[in-house]
Amino acid sequence: MPMPLRIDFVSDVACPWCVVGLRSLMKALDAVGDKVEAEIHFQPFELNPDMPPEGENTAQHVARKYGANPERSAASRNAIREHGEALGFDFNYSSESRIWNTFDAHRLLYWAGIEGRQLELKEALFAANFTGQRSTSDHDVLAGAAKAAGLDEAEAREILASGGFSEEVRAEEQVWRNRGINAVPSVIFNQRWMIQGGQPPRVFEQAIRQIIDGSATAA
Numbered sequence: 001m002p003m004p005l006r007i008d009f010v011s012d013v014a015c016p017w018c019v020v021g022l023r024s025l026m027k028a029l030d031a032v033g034d035k036v037e038a039e040i041h042f043q044p045f046e047l048n049p050d051m052p053p054e055g056e057n058t059a060q061h062v063a064r065k066y067g068a069n070p071e072r073s074a075a076s077r078n079a080i081r082e083h084g085e086a087l088g089f090d091f092n093y094s095s096e097s098r099i100w101n102t103f104d105a106h107r108l109l110y111w112a113g114i115e116g117r118q119l120e121l122k123e124a125l126f127a128a129n130f131t132g133q134r135s136t137s138d139h140d141v142l143a144g145a146a147k148a149a150g151l152d153e154a155e156a157r158e159i160l161a162s163g164g165f166s167e168e169v170r171a172e173e174q175v176w177r178n179r180g181i182n183a184v185p186s187v188i189f190n191q192r193w194m195i196q197g198g199q200p201p202r203v204f205e206q207a208i209r210q211i212i213d214g215s216a217t218a219a
Contacts, residue, residue, distance in 0.1 A: 020198030021185035023087035028204035044106040055100040120149035
């Protein structure tokens with residue numbers, strides 16, 4: 001019988017390393033096969049909760065927030081692009097790339113969880129943001145992502161216009177802050193073991209196999 005495995009994936013749509021982490025996790029689960037029955041729950045985290053709707057140039061944002069010079073910032077984006085390519089994801093960074101507010105995206109992800117389409121919407125949002133370079137605060141973009149994920153576009157637009165699930169997302173964000181999560185991606189297995197960062201597939205696979213055989217280090 002496969003082992004039930006709850007996975008809480010705490011992340012933000014604006015986080016490129018969250019793309020890497022998710023793709024690596026999915027490859028690890030494929031490698032483990034039917035030894036586990038994984039249930040992934042995407043939990044909200046906002047890297048930039050005060051980001052205005054018009055967003056901010058990515059390079060300028062990184063320089064302002066982290067003090068990175070242009071050369072270091074470009075090197076980081078190139079590293080992210082290479083990791084993405086290795087995992088089958090296209091990061092189309094340019095000098096015009098922007099970071100956007102993601103709260104409305106998290107509201108749709110909460111709804112997608114109810115509908116059983118969270119993974120599909122998460123992937124669609126990552127693609128819209130990093131591959132398509134489209135705004136994750138634009139309701140047309142978000143509704144299009146919902147449609148691409150197999151969700152009802154009209155219902156997505158209604159949720160976005162009404163502010164639906166705002167309280168629920170705020171409450172979940174607070175839960176994870178209270179648990180000490182201050183960086184993403186944070187991937188928690190069976191509410192006991194955690195891996196942080198955009199790790200390669202082998203790191204996730206090793207952890208899952210250790211959980212299966214009971215040798216995982218106690219959290």
